[in-house]
Amino acid sequence: xxNCAQELATxxxxxxxxxxxxxxxxxxxxxxxxxxxxxxxxxxxxxIRQVARDIARHAIVVQHPHCIAxxxxxxxxxxIAAENFIAAQNQSMDSWDQSxxxxxxxxxxxxxxxxxFSYPSEGDGVFTSGGTQGNIxxxxxxxxxxAQQRSGHNVxxxxxxxxxxxxxxxxxxxxxxxxxxxxxxxxxxxxxxxxIPTNPDGTMIxxxxxxxxxxxxxxxxxxxxxxxxxxxxxHGAVDGLRDISRIARASNIWFHVDAAYGGAxxxxxxxxxxxxxxxxxxxxxxxxxxxxxPVSCGALLMRDTSDFKYLLHHADYLNRESDDLxxxxxxTISTTRRFDALKVFMMLRAVGTDTLxxxxxxxxxxxxxxxLHLREDERFELLALPALSTVLFRxxxxxxxxxxxxxxxxxxxxxxxxxxxxxxxxxxxxxxxxKLTILNPCLTIGMFVDLFNKIVELAETLKxxxxxxxx
Ligand SMILES: Cc1ncc(COP(=O)(O)O)c(C=O)c1O
Numbered sequence: 001x002x003n004c005a006q007e008l009a010t011x012x013x014x015x016x017x018x019x020x021x022x023x024x025x026x027x028x029x030x031x032x033x034x035x036x037x038x039x040x041x042x043x044x045x046x047x048i049r050q051v052a053r054d055i056a057r058h059a060i061v062v063q064h065p066h067c068i069a070x071x072x073x074x075x076x077x078x079x080i081a082a083e084n085f086i087a088a089q090n091q092s093m094d095s096w097d098q099s100x101x102x103x104x105x106x107x108x109x110x111x112x113x114x115x116x117f118s119y120p121s122e123g124d125g126v127f128t129s130g131g132t133q134g135n136i137x138x139x140x141x142x143x144x145x146x147a148q149q150r151s152g153h154n155v156x157x158x159x160x161x162x163x164x165x166x167x168x169x170x171x172x173x174x175x176x177x178x179x180x181x182x183x184x185x186x187x188x189x190x191x192x193x194x195x196i197p198t199n200p201d202g203t204m205i206x207x208x209x210x211x212x213x214x215x216x217x218x219x220x221x222x223x224x225x226x227x228x229x230x231x232x233x234x235h236g237a238v239d240g241l242r243d244i245s246r247i248a249r250a251s252n253i254w255f256h257v258d259a260a261y262g263g264a265x266x267x268x269x270x271x272x273x274x275x276x277x278x279x280x281x282x283x284x285x286x287x288x289x290x291x292x293x294p295v296s297c298g299a300l301l302m303r304d305t306s307d308f309k310y311l312l313h314h315a316d317y318l319n320r321e322s323d324d325l326x327x328x329x330x331x332t333i334s335t336t337r338r339f340d341a342l343k344v345f346m347m348l349r350a351v352g353t354d355t356l357x358x359x360x361x362x363x364x365x366x367x368x369x370x371x372l373h374l375r376e377d378e379r380f381e382l383l384a385l386p387a388l389s390t391v392l393f394r395x396x397x398x399x400x401x402x403x404x405x406x407x408x409x410x411x412x413x414x415x416x417x418x419x420x421x422x423x424x425x426x427x428x429x430x431x432x433x434x435k436l437t438i439l440n441p442c443l444t445i446g447m448f449v450d451l452f453n454k455i456v457e458l459a460e461t462l463k464x465x466x467x468x469x470x471x
Pocket of ligand 1: 071131132133135176178233258260286298
Protein backbone atom coordinates (compact mmCIF):
# COMPACT_ATOMS: atom_id res chain seq x y z
CA UNK A 1 0.00 0.00 0.00
CA UNK A 2 2.90 2.30 0.71
CA ASN A 3 3.39 3.05 -2.95
CA CYS A 4 -0.23 4.10 -3.57
CA ALA A 5 0.29 7.79 -2.72
CA GLN A 6 3.56 7.81 -4.68
CA GLU A 7 1.94 6.26 -7.75
CA LEU A 8 -0.92 8.77 -7.58
CA ALA A 9 1.54 11.63 -7.27
CA THR A 10 3.33 10.41 -10.40
CA UNK A 11 0.03 10.16 -12.26
CA UNK A 12 -0.83 13.75 -11.38
CA UNK A 13 2.66 15.05 -12.17
CA UNK A 14 2.48 13.52 -15.63
CA UNK A 15 -1.11 14.60 -16.37
CA UNK A 16 -0.36 17.24 -19.00
CA UNK A 17 -3.77 16.95 -20.64
CA UNK A 18 -7.35 16.56 -19.39
CA UNK A 19 -7.46 13.14 -21.04
CA UNK A 20 -4.50 11.11 -22.21
CA UNK A 21 -5.84 11.06 -25.76
CA UNK A 22 -5.68 7.27 -26.03
CA UNK A 23 -8.16 5.98 -28.58
CA UNK A 24 -11.23 5.00 -26.50
CA UNK A 25 -11.53 1.61 -28.22
CA UNK A 26 -7.89 0.81 -27.47
CA UNK A 27 -8.41 1.86 -23.86
CA UNK A 28 -11.42 -0.45 -23.64
CA UNK A 29 -9.44 -3.31 -25.14
CA UNK A 30 -6.61 -2.78 -22.63
CA UNK A 31 -8.95 -2.69 -19.67
CA UNK A 32 -10.96 -5.72 -20.74
CA UNK A 33 -7.62 -7.47 -21.29
CA UNK A 34 -6.74 -7.23 -17.57
CA UNK A 35 -7.51 -10.67 -16.24
CA UNK A 36 -9.92 -10.95 -13.32
CA UNK A 37 -9.46 -14.72 -13.13
CA UNK A 38 -8.43 -16.16 -9.79
CA UNK A 39 -5.23 -17.74 -11.13
CA UNK A 40 -3.99 -14.37 -12.45
CA UNK A 41 -4.26 -12.52 -9.11
CA UNK A 42 -1.10 -10.62 -8.19
CA UNK A 43 0.39 -8.89 -5.11
CA UNK A 44 -1.32 -5.60 -4.23
CA UNK A 45 1.79 -3.51 -4.97
CA UNK A 46 1.86 -4.87 -8.51
CA UNK A 47 -1.84 -4.20 -8.95
CA ILE A 48 -1.45 -0.63 -7.67
CA ARG A 49 1.27 -0.01 -10.25
CA GLN A 50 -0.90 -1.45 -12.99
CA VAL A 51 -3.90 0.64 -11.93
CA ALA A 52 -1.74 3.77 -11.99
CA ARG A 53 -0.21 2.98 -15.37
CA ASP A 54 -3.17 1.55 -17.28
CA ILE A 55 -6.24 3.09 -15.64
CA ALA A 56 -5.44 6.24 -13.65
CA ARG A 57 -3.26 7.70 -16.42
CA HIS A 58 -6.27 7.55 -18.73
CA ALA A 59 -8.72 9.04 -16.26
CA ILE A 60 -10.52 12.30 -16.95
CA VAL A 61 -8.35 14.82 -15.06
CA VAL A 62 -10.87 16.96 -13.17
CA GLN A 63 -8.07 19.17 -11.86
CA HIS A 64 -6.92 20.14 -15.36
CA PRO A 65 -7.82 23.72 -16.35
CA HIS A 66 -9.31 22.50 -19.62
CA CYS A 67 -11.52 19.85 -18.02
CA ILE A 68 -14.55 22.02 -17.56
CA ALA A 69 -17.62 20.18 -18.79
CA UNK A 70 -19.82 19.06 -15.95
CA UNK A 71 -20.91 19.76 -12.41
CA UNK A 72 -17.91 17.68 -11.42
CA UNK A 73 -15.40 19.43 -9.26
CA UNK A 74 -11.74 19.02 -8.44
CA UNK A 75 -11.95 17.73 -4.87
CA UNK A 76 -10.56 19.71 -1.96
CA UNK A 77 -7.69 18.19 -0.01
CA UNK A 78 -9.78 18.09 3.17
CA UNK A 79 -12.31 15.92 1.29
CA ILE A 80 -9.58 13.55 0.16
CA ALA A 81 -8.30 13.35 3.74
CA ALA A 82 -11.86 12.61 4.88
CA GLU A 83 -12.17 9.85 2.26
CA ASN A 84 -9.21 8.12 3.90
CA PHE A 85 -11.01 7.99 7.24
CA ILE A 86 -14.26 7.00 5.53
CA ALA A 87 -12.77 4.09 3.61
CA ALA A 88 -10.40 2.87 6.30
CA GLN A 89 -12.98 2.87 9.09
CA ASN A 90 -15.88 1.85 6.86
CA GLN A 91 -18.66 3.10 9.10
CA SER A 92 -22.17 2.35 7.89
CA MET A 93 -24.69 5.04 8.69
CA ASP A 94 -27.79 2.86 8.95
CA SER A 95 -27.59 2.08 12.65
CA TRP A 96 -25.81 3.57 15.64
CA ASP A 97 -24.14 0.26 16.42
CA GLN A 98 -22.36 0.50 13.03
CA SER A 99 -21.46 4.19 13.17
CA UNK A 100 -21.41 5.55 16.75
CA UNK A 101 -19.42 8.78 16.45
CA UNK A 102 -20.23 9.06 12.74
CA UNK A 103 -23.97 9.21 13.46
CA UNK A 104 -23.45 12.16 15.78
CA UNK A 105 -21.20 13.90 13.23
CA UNK A 106 -23.89 13.56 10.57
CA UNK A 107 -26.56 14.89 12.93
CA UNK A 108 -24.29 17.78 13.94
CA UNK A 109 -23.54 18.73 10.31
CA UNK A 110 -27.22 18.43 9.36
CA UNK A 111 -28.25 20.73 12.23
CA UNK A 112 -25.66 23.25 11.03
CA UNK A 113 -26.97 23.05 7.46
CA UNK A 114 -30.54 23.58 8.66
CA UNK A 115 -29.37 26.75 10.41
CA UNK A 116 -27.48 27.89 7.29
CA PHE A 117 -30.65 27.55 5.23
CA SER A 118 -32.70 29.27 7.98
CA TYR A 119 -34.92 26.29 8.65
CA PRO A 120 -36.97 26.33 11.87
CA SER A 121 -35.93 24.21 14.85
CA GLU A 122 -38.04 21.29 13.53
CA GLY A 123 -35.74 21.15 10.49
CA ASP A 124 -33.76 17.97 9.90
CA GLY A 125 -32.00 16.11 7.14
CA VAL A 126 -29.96 13.19 5.97
CA PHE A 127 -26.99 12.68 3.69
CA THR A 128 -27.67 11.24 0.24
CA SER A 129 -25.63 9.87 -2.63
CA GLY A 130 -26.44 13.07 -4.53
CA GLY A 131 -29.14 15.12 -6.17
CA THR A 132 -30.88 12.23 -7.88
CA GLN A 133 -31.44 10.31 -4.68
CA GLY A 134 -32.38 13.51 -2.84
CA ASN A 135 -34.98 14.49 -5.44
CA ILE A 136 -36.46 10.99 -5.50
CA UNK A 137 -36.74 10.91 -1.70
CA UNK A 138 -38.27 14.40 -1.52
CA UNK A 139 -40.87 13.70 -4.20
CA UNK A 140 -41.75 10.39 -2.63
CA UNK A 141 -42.29 12.06 0.74
CA UNK A 142 -44.32 14.81 -0.96
CA UNK A 143 -46.58 12.25 -2.64
CA UNK A 144 -47.18 10.31 0.57
CA UNK A 145 -47.86 13.52 2.50
CA UNK A 146 -50.35 14.60 -0.16
CA ALA A 147 -52.21 11.30 -0.13
CA GLN A 148 -52.40 11.44 3.65
CA GLN A 149 -53.76 14.99 3.57
CA ARG A 150 -56.21 14.40 0.76
CA SER A 151 -57.82 11.14 1.74
CA GLY A 152 -56.02 9.75 4.78
CA HIS A 153 -54.47 7.26 2.37
CA ASN A 154 -51.30 5.53 3.61
CA VAL A 155 -49.11 4.88 0.54
CA UNK A 156 -46.37 3.26 2.61
CA UNK A 157 -48.77 0.58 3.80
CA UNK A 158 -51.37 0.34 1.04
CA UNK A 159 -49.58 1.37 -2.14
CA UNK A 160 -50.73 3.95 -4.64
CA UNK A 161 -54.11 5.60 -4.06
CA UNK A 162 -56.98 5.11 -6.56
CA UNK A 163 -56.34 8.60 -7.96
CA UNK A 164 -52.61 7.92 -8.58
CA UNK A 165 -52.87 8.37 -12.34
CA UNK A 166 -54.04 11.95 -11.74
CA UNK A 167 -51.10 12.95 -9.53
CA UNK A 168 -48.79 15.55 -11.04
CA UNK A 169 -45.26 16.81 -10.33
CA UNK A 170 -44.70 20.40 -11.43
CA UNK A 171 -41.27 21.60 -12.51
CA UNK A 172 -39.92 23.94 -15.15
CA UNK A 173 -38.77 23.16 -18.67
CA UNK A 174 -35.24 23.43 -17.26
CA UNK A 175 -35.69 21.33 -14.11
CA UNK A 176 -33.37 18.36 -13.86
CA UNK A 177 -34.40 15.15 -15.63
CA UNK A 178 -34.48 13.35 -12.29
CA UNK A 179 -38.08 14.55 -11.99
CA UNK A 180 -39.01 12.05 -14.70
CA UNK A 181 -36.78 9.44 -13.07
CA UNK A 182 -38.49 10.00 -9.75
CA UNK A 183 -41.95 9.86 -11.34
CA UNK A 184 -41.20 6.54 -12.97
CA UNK A 185 -39.55 5.06 -9.85
CA UNK A 186 -42.61 6.15 -7.85
CA UNK A 187 -44.98 4.28 -10.15
CA UNK A 188 -46.54 7.45 -11.54
CA UNK A 189 -44.82 7.33 -14.90
CA UNK A 190 -43.10 10.18 -16.69
CA UNK A 191 -46.51 11.41 -17.77
CA UNK A 192 -46.93 12.73 -14.23
CA UNK A 193 -44.35 15.48 -14.81
CA UNK A 194 -45.72 18.81 -16.00
CA UNK A 195 -43.05 21.21 -17.17
CA ILE A 196 -43.73 24.94 -16.99
CA PRO A 197 -42.15 27.09 -19.73
CA THR A 198 -39.14 29.21 -18.87
CA ASN A 199 -37.98 32.75 -19.55
CA PRO A 200 -34.98 33.17 -21.88
CA ASP A 201 -32.74 33.21 -18.78
CA GLY A 202 -33.93 29.72 -17.83
CA THR A 203 -36.18 30.67 -14.90
CA MET A 204 -39.73 29.37 -14.52
CA ILE A 205 -42.42 31.75 -15.84
CA UNK A 206 -44.50 32.37 -12.73
CA UNK A 207 -47.64 33.43 -14.63
CA UNK A 208 -47.41 30.18 -16.61
CA UNK A 209 -47.19 28.26 -13.35
CA UNK A 210 -50.35 29.94 -12.11
CA UNK A 211 -52.30 29.37 -15.31
CA UNK A 212 -51.12 25.74 -15.52
CA UNK A 213 -52.33 25.07 -11.99
CA UNK A 214 -55.73 26.52 -12.88
CA UNK A 215 -55.91 24.33 -15.98
CA UNK A 216 -54.87 21.20 -14.04
CA UNK A 217 -57.70 21.86 -11.64
CA UNK A 218 -60.18 22.19 -14.51
CA UNK A 219 -58.86 18.90 -15.90
CA UNK A 220 -59.33 17.15 -12.56
CA UNK A 221 -55.60 16.54 -12.12
CA UNK A 222 -53.78 16.63 -8.79
CA UNK A 223 -50.50 18.53 -8.56
CA UNK A 224 -48.88 17.46 -5.29
CA UNK A 225 -45.45 19.09 -5.52
CA UNK A 226 -43.88 22.11 -7.19
CA UNK A 227 -40.15 21.89 -7.71
CA UNK A 228 -38.24 25.15 -7.84
CA UNK A 229 -34.68 24.96 -9.05
CA UNK A 230 -31.85 26.97 -7.52
CA UNK A 231 -29.27 26.60 -10.25
CA UNK A 232 -30.43 24.79 -13.37
CA UNK A 233 -27.84 22.47 -14.85
CA UNK A 234 -27.28 24.44 -18.05
CA HIS A 235 -28.11 28.08 -17.35
CA GLY A 236 -27.54 28.09 -13.58
CA ALA A 237 -30.94 29.81 -13.38
CA VAL A 238 -32.53 30.36 -9.98
CA ASP A 239 -36.33 30.26 -10.02
CA GLY A 240 -38.40 32.82 -8.12
CA LEU A 241 -38.52 30.73 -4.97
CA ARG A 242 -40.64 33.16 -2.94
CA ASP A 243 -43.30 33.31 -5.64
CA ILE A 244 -43.34 29.55 -6.02
CA SER A 245 -43.61 29.13 -2.26
CA ARG A 246 -46.58 31.51 -2.12
CA ILE A 247 -48.37 29.68 -4.93
CA ALA A 248 -47.68 26.26 -3.44
CA ARG A 249 -48.90 27.33 0.00
CA ALA A 250 -52.09 28.81 -1.43
CA SER A 251 -52.87 25.54 -3.23
CA ASN A 252 -51.76 23.24 -0.40
CA ILE A 253 -49.02 21.75 -2.56
CA TRP A 254 -45.61 20.58 -1.31
CA PHE A 255 -42.75 22.96 -2.24
CA HIS A 256 -39.41 21.32 -2.98
CA VAL A 257 -36.23 23.13 -4.02
CA ASP A 258 -33.54 21.44 -6.08
CA ALA A 259 -30.49 23.42 -4.96
CA ALA A 260 -28.05 20.69 -6.01
CA TYR A 261 -25.98 23.24 -7.92
CA GLY A 262 -26.89 26.69 -6.59
CA GLY A 263 -27.21 25.82 -2.89
CA ALA A 264 -23.60 26.85 -2.29
CA UNK A 265 -24.64 30.47 -2.85
CA UNK A 266 -25.99 30.38 0.70
CA UNK A 267 -22.36 31.02 1.76
CA UNK A 268 -21.70 33.79 -0.74
CA UNK A 269 -22.44 37.46 -1.34
CA UNK A 270 -25.12 36.24 -3.76
CA UNK A 271 -27.07 34.61 -0.92
CA UNK A 272 -30.08 36.87 -1.54
CA UNK A 273 -30.67 35.09 -4.83
CA UNK A 274 -31.81 32.09 -2.80
CA UNK A 275 -34.45 34.11 -0.93
CA UNK A 276 -37.46 31.89 -0.32
CA UNK A 277 -35.46 28.66 -0.02
CA UNK A 278 -36.09 28.76 3.73
CA UNK A 279 -39.81 28.36 2.96
CA UNK A 280 -39.32 25.08 1.11
CA UNK A 281 -40.84 21.96 2.63
CA UNK A 282 -37.74 20.13 1.45
CA UNK A 283 -34.53 21.00 -0.34
CA UNK A 284 -31.51 19.20 -1.68
CA UNK A 285 -27.92 20.33 -1.94
CA UNK A 286 -24.92 18.56 -3.48
CA UNK A 287 -21.53 18.95 -1.86
CA UNK A 288 -19.87 17.21 -4.81
CA UNK A 289 -20.78 20.21 -6.97
CA UNK A 290 -20.01 23.80 -5.89
CA UNK A 291 -18.82 22.74 -2.42
CA UNK A 292 -15.79 20.99 -3.98
CA UNK A 293 -16.15 17.60 -2.29
CA PRO A 294 -15.30 14.19 -3.74
CA VAL A 295 -18.17 12.18 -5.24
CA SER A 296 -20.50 11.29 -3.67
CA CYS A 297 -21.86 13.75 -1.14
CA GLY A 298 -25.32 15.31 -0.97
CA ALA A 299 -28.03 16.07 1.56
CA LEU A 300 -31.80 16.25 1.73
CA LEU A 301 -33.14 18.75 4.27
CA MET A 302 -36.73 18.69 5.53
CA ARG A 303 -38.46 21.67 7.04
CA ASP A 304 -40.23 19.40 9.52
CA THR A 305 -38.48 16.27 10.76
CA SER A 306 -41.81 14.49 11.29
CA ASP A 307 -42.18 14.16 7.50
CA PHE A 308 -39.38 11.61 7.48
CA LYS A 309 -42.00 9.21 8.84
CA TYR A 310 -42.94 8.38 5.26
CA LEU A 311 -39.57 6.65 4.86
CA LEU A 312 -39.60 4.81 8.19
CA HIS A 313 -39.70 1.02 8.23
CA HIS A 314 -38.48 -1.11 11.13
CA ALA A 315 -36.38 -4.25 10.94
CA ASP A 316 -35.83 -6.45 13.99
CA TYR A 317 -32.14 -6.82 13.26
CA LEU A 318 -31.37 -3.14 12.66
CA ASN A 319 -33.62 -0.33 13.92
CA ARG A 320 -35.92 -1.66 16.58
CA GLU A 321 -38.67 0.66 17.82
CA SER A 322 -37.25 0.25 21.31
CA ASP A 323 -33.78 1.62 20.40
CA ASP A 324 -32.83 4.70 22.37
CA LEU A 325 -29.83 5.57 20.19
CA UNK A 326 -30.44 7.09 16.74
CA UNK A 327 -30.51 4.86 13.66
CA UNK A 328 -30.26 7.12 10.63
CA UNK A 329 -31.73 4.42 8.37
CA UNK A 330 -35.07 5.72 9.68
CA UNK A 331 -34.75 8.78 7.41
CA THR A 332 -33.61 7.40 4.09
CA ILE A 333 -34.30 4.90 1.32
CA SER A 334 -30.75 3.50 1.67
CA THR A 335 -29.71 0.90 4.20
CA THR A 336 -25.91 0.61 4.16
CA ARG A 337 -24.70 4.17 3.63
CA ARG A 338 -21.35 5.99 3.47
CA PHE A 339 -20.10 8.41 6.12
CA ASP A 340 -20.05 11.28 3.59
CA ALA A 341 -20.97 13.81 6.27
CA LEU A 342 -17.35 13.67 7.44
CA LYS A 343 -16.28 15.47 4.26
CA VAL A 344 -18.56 18.40 5.02
CA PHE A 345 -17.53 18.35 8.69
CA MET A 346 -13.83 18.51 7.79
CA MET A 347 -14.46 21.18 5.13
CA LEU A 348 -16.29 23.41 7.61
CA ARG A 349 -13.61 22.81 10.25
CA ALA A 350 -10.60 23.25 7.96
CA VAL A 351 -11.75 25.77 5.35
CA GLY A 352 -14.68 27.58 6.91
CA THR A 353 -17.74 29.19 5.40
CA ASP A 354 -16.10 32.59 4.71
CA THR A 355 -13.45 31.11 2.45
CA LEU A 356 -15.96 28.78 0.81
CA UNK A 357 -18.28 31.71 0.16
CA UNK A 358 -15.43 33.70 -1.36
CA UNK A 359 -14.63 30.76 -3.64
CA UNK A 360 -18.24 30.65 -4.82
CA UNK A 361 -18.27 34.42 -5.42
CA UNK A 362 -15.08 34.09 -7.42
CA UNK A 363 -16.66 31.41 -9.64
CA UNK A 364 -19.73 33.57 -10.25
CA UNK A 365 -17.59 36.57 -11.21
CA UNK A 366 -15.35 34.47 -13.40
CA UNK A 367 -18.34 32.97 -15.25
CA UNK A 368 -19.48 36.48 -16.17
CA UNK A 369 -15.98 37.62 -17.14
CA UNK A 370 -15.51 34.62 -19.44
CA UNK A 371 -18.91 35.12 -21.04
CA LEU A 372 -18.13 38.77 -21.75
CA HIS A 373 -14.76 37.76 -23.18
CA LEU A 374 -16.49 35.31 -25.56
CA ARG A 375 -19.05 37.92 -26.56
CA GLU A 376 -16.22 40.12 -27.81
CA ASP A 377 -14.65 37.31 -29.85
CA GLU A 378 -16.23 37.11 -33.30
CA ARG A 379 -15.25 33.48 -33.76
CA PHE A 380 -17.69 32.49 -31.02
CA GLU A 381 -21.37 33.05 -30.33
CA LEU A 382 -22.38 33.55 -26.70
CA LEU A 383 -25.76 31.85 -26.23
CA ALA A 384 -26.73 33.10 -22.77
CA LEU A 385 -25.41 35.30 -20.02
CA PRO A 386 -24.37 33.15 -17.06
CA ALA A 387 -26.52 33.05 -13.95
CA LEU A 388 -24.07 30.93 -11.97
CA SER A 389 -20.82 29.50 -13.27
CA THR A 390 -21.82 27.92 -16.58
CA VAL A 391 -21.04 29.55 -19.91
CA LEU A 392 -23.07 28.54 -22.98
CA PHE A 393 -21.50 29.34 -26.33
CA ARG A 394 -20.47 27.85 -29.63
CA UNK A 395 -17.88 28.13 -32.35
CA UNK A 396 -19.43 30.23 -35.10
CA UNK A 397 -16.69 31.14 -37.55
CA UNK A 398 -18.02 28.85 -40.28
CA UNK A 399 -19.07 29.13 -43.90
CA UNK A 400 -22.83 28.69 -44.32
CA UNK A 401 -22.32 25.37 -46.10
CA UNK A 402 -21.14 23.79 -42.85
CA UNK A 403 -23.95 23.02 -40.41
CA UNK A 404 -23.10 24.88 -37.23
CA UNK A 405 -24.86 22.38 -34.93
CA UNK A 406 -23.19 19.31 -36.39
CA UNK A 407 -19.83 21.08 -36.47
CA UNK A 408 -19.95 22.00 -32.79
CA UNK A 409 -20.90 18.44 -31.87
CA UNK A 410 -17.98 17.12 -33.88
CA UNK A 411 -15.68 19.73 -32.38
CA UNK A 412 -16.52 18.76 -28.77
CA UNK A 413 -15.94 15.06 -29.42
CA UNK A 414 -12.66 15.74 -31.23
CA UNK A 415 -11.44 17.95 -28.37
CA UNK A 416 -12.24 15.13 -25.93
CA UNK A 417 -10.80 12.22 -27.87
CA UNK A 418 -7.59 14.07 -28.66
CA UNK A 419 -7.17 14.98 -25.03
CA UNK A 420 -7.26 18.73 -25.72
CA UNK A 421 -10.28 19.75 -23.65
CA UNK A 422 -13.30 18.22 -21.94
CA UNK A 423 -16.24 20.52 -22.66
CA UNK A 424 -19.95 20.06 -22.08
CA UNK A 425 -22.57 19.95 -24.82
CA UNK A 426 -26.24 20.81 -24.57
CA UNK A 427 -28.90 22.69 -26.51
CA UNK A 428 -30.00 26.26 -25.90
CA UNK A 429 -33.22 27.36 -27.61
CA UNK A 430 -32.75 24.57 -30.14
CA UNK A 431 -29.09 25.43 -30.88
CA UNK A 432 -26.28 22.99 -30.12
CA UNK A 433 -24.13 24.65 -27.47
CA UNK A 434 -20.74 24.05 -25.96
CA LYS A 435 -20.77 24.43 -22.20
CA LEU A 436 -18.17 25.41 -19.64
CA THR A 437 -19.07 24.57 -16.07
CA ILE A 438 -16.57 26.51 -13.99
CA LEU A 439 -16.05 24.74 -10.67
CA ASN A 440 -12.32 25.16 -10.25
CA PRO A 441 -11.49 28.32 -8.30
CA CYS A 442 -7.80 28.05 -9.25
CA LEU A 443 -8.34 28.91 -12.92
CA THR A 444 -7.03 32.15 -14.38
CA ILE A 445 -8.36 34.16 -17.32
CA GLY A 446 -5.16 33.26 -19.16
CA MET A 447 -6.05 29.56 -18.91
CA PHE A 448 -9.39 30.27 -20.57
CA VAL A 449 -7.74 32.30 -23.33
CA ASP A 450 -5.40 29.37 -23.91
CA LEU A 451 -8.44 27.04 -24.04
CA PHE A 452 -10.23 29.23 -26.60
CA ASN A 453 -7.09 29.36 -28.74
CA LYS A 454 -6.91 25.56 -28.69
CA ILE A 455 -10.59 25.28 -29.61
CA VAL A 456 -10.07 27.64 -32.55
CA GLU A 457 -6.94 25.80 -33.64
CA LEU A 458 -8.74 22.45 -33.76
CA ALA A 459 -11.82 24.01 -35.34
CA GLU A 460 -9.63 25.42 -38.14
CA THR A 461 -8.16 21.96 -38.76
CA LEU A 462 -11.56 20.26 -38.77
CA LYS A 463 -12.95 22.96 -41.02
CA UNK A 464 -10.25 22.55 -43.62
CA UNK A 465 -10.63 18.74 -43.46
CA UNK A 466 -14.38 19.01 -44.06
CA UNK A 467 -13.99 21.62 -46.78
CA UNK A 468 -11.35 19.49 -48.51
CA UNK A 469 -13.81 16.59 -48.53
CA UNK A 470 -16.34 18.80 -50.31
CA UNK A 471 -13.92 19.82 -53.08
C1 LIG B 1 -30.03 20.75 -10.83
C2 LIG B 1 -29.59 19.33 -10.62
N1 LIG B 1 -30.33 18.53 -9.84
C3 LIG B 1 -30.00 17.25 -9.64
C4 LIG B 1 -28.87 16.71 -10.22
C5 LIG B 1 -28.53 15.27 -9.98
O1 LIG B 1 -27.49 15.22 -9.06
P1 LIG B 1 -26.55 13.95 -8.87
O2 LIG B 1 -25.76 13.84 -10.13
O3 LIG B 1 -25.74 14.30 -7.69
O4 LIG B 1 -27.42 12.77 -8.65
C6 LIG B 1 -28.07 17.51 -11.04
C7 LIG B 1 -26.88 16.96 -11.68
O5 LIG B 1 -26.18 17.60 -12.39
C8 LIG B 1 -28.43 18.86 -11.23
O6 LIG B 1 -27.71 19.66 -12.03
